[in-house]
Amino acid sequence: MRTVLTILAFAAVFSVGAMGGGTARAEDRLALVIGNSDYAIGPLANPVNDAGLMARSLTEAGFDVTQASDLGYRDMQRAVVHFARRLAASGPDTVGMVYYAGHAVQAEGENYLIPVDADIQDALDLEIQSLKIDTVMRSLESAGNRLNLVVLDACRNNPFPAVSRSGTRGLARVDAPYGTLLAYSTAPGEVAxxxxxxxxxxxxALARTLRTPGLPVEQVFKQVRISVMERTGNRQVPWESSSLTGDFYFFPPAEPAPPVVAAAAPAVSAEPDRSAEIAFWNSVADSGDKVQLESYLQAFPDGLYAPLASAKIAALGQAPAAPTAPAAPPAPAAAPSHPYDGTWRFTWEVESGFAHSDWCRAGESGSQDLSIRNGRFKGDMRSEKGGRADLKIQISDGGSATVETYIGSWGYYPRRRTVLNVGEGSGWGSISAPSGNSCIARMELVRLN
Structure with a gap:
């Protein structure tokens, strides 16, 4: 039989992947909250206040919150990297959230978060002295956790005249990575x-609305949008990009009360129905035939007339036949093996990439046979050029599989997860580098026996 597991989704470096949460707070929740107000170019009144309000609200919602205010460039970098590492160490079921309030600008289609010590004279200074929103997103994405929220109350007027001449109002549109919801305080190209x-x-509005029990996260931001539009006379329209595939609640729905079950009335013991036994006995009692008497004993070894039947048989000079012993129960069936155990072939080929990496040259490929036992494989993934990565595959009984790779030469960057389902044909995945570049590869997992 030939079974192919087709790749349905992929994770790139710095990506946070994930499904939405359930109604209970079984997962860990981590949040990074930054408010920048004390800018060298001129202070903002509210970001530090906003960060404090959001930190308190998220703490009430069960998040372990790291709060920081008025960060320079190096401190912003360190805060994001430290948070991404905490997120990865917390495990794949963790929910992560980053909230930022302060200045942010766009130039040449890129969005930048501005530290308080920035001295921006032109677009080149943006590259050197500020933090790309894309870098923040990719840093989070590397954690491999199941769900992330990124909230930016940062679309204020551009304070840098030189950049204003080369850029546009507000921030540029960014699509959320898989398993992420990205929320802006106003629409792309507008200011807040x-x-x-x-x-x-x-x-x-966000701090107030997220406290509503049982309100899915998408509905939270919808209600926030309505509130802000009413408050600003439709001059400010919040906007989101979401790739979540499940539900998440800041405060889960209340658990329903268990149904009240009336106590059952005590059972009334009743005499067993012995009509069949009495009829049987009446048919053999006066026969004087030991075979018929023995048949009564075999049918009713503890019956009302068992002593009398034994006495009659003894009188006939024949000991009563022992009741037939019940047949031994059948031995339990051996537990079935995992339905996807066997030998599989894993192949991949890079479609497009960058030439300086063995893993990401166009045309780079690899193929190897794997032995799946108990639905799992753990070992190496090797390219034909000699590149190596740790490879881990786990297949559920229902045919849903997870593939994880870890390229050790890239330091702390964590495993990339790829979700697989049983299907026909091959699928697309990505292999990525710490620089943020990634190459696209066609991958296939084929069952050989």
């Missing part, structure tokens, strides 16, 4: 208000 109160309209 800092707010005249202690908090921005967006953060105030």
């Amino acid at each position: 208000a800092d707010g005249t109160d202690r908090n921005s309209p967006y953060t105030a």
Whole structure:
């Protein structure tokens, strides 16, 4: 039989993958909250206040919150890297969230978070002195956890005239990676208000709305959008990009009360129905035939007339026949082996990539036979050029499989997960480098026996 596992989704370097959560808080929850107000170019009134409000709200929702304020460039870098490593160490079931309030700008289609010590004279300074939102997203994505939320209350007016001439208003549109929801305080290309109160309209609405029990995360942000539009007279329209495939709740629905079951009335013991036994005995009692008397004993060894039947048989000079012993129960069937155990062939070939890496040259490929036992394989993945990665495959009884790779030469970067389902044909996945580049590869897992 030839069975092919087709790749349905892939993870690239710095990616956080994941499905949505259930109704219980069984998963760990980690959050990084940053508010930058004290800018050298001129302070903002509310980001530090907004970060404090969001940190308190997320703590109430069960998040372990790391809060930071007025960070320079190096400290912002360290905060993001440290958080991504904590997220990876916490395990694949962890939910992660990053919240940022402060200045952010776009130039040449790229979005940048601005540290408080930035001195931006032109677009080149942006590259050197600020943090790309794409870098933050990819840093999170590397953790391999199941779900991430990224919230940016950061689309205020561009404070850098030189960059304003080369850029546009607000931030550029970014599509959320698989398993991620990305939320902006206003639509791409627009600017958001800092707010005249202690908090921005967006953060105030989000902190209030996420406390609603049983409200899915997508509905939380929909309600926030409605609130902000009403508050600003439709001048500010929050926007989200989501690739979540399941449900997540900041506060899960209340557990339903168990149904009240009336206590059962005590059972009334009743005499067993002996009509069949009495009829049988009446038919053999006066026969004087030991065979018929023995048949009664075999049918009713503890019957009402068993002593009398034994006495009659003894009187006839024949000991009663012993009741037939019940047949021994059949031996339990051996536990079936895992339905996907056997020999499989794993092949891959790079479709497009970058030439300086053995793993990502176009045309680079590999093929190897694997022995799946108890639905699992753990070993090496090797390219024909000599590249090596750890390879781990796990297949469920229903045919859903997870493939993880870990390229040790790339340091701490964690495993890349690829979700597989039973199907026909091959599928696409990606192999990625710490630089953020990635190559696209066609992968196939074929059963040989």
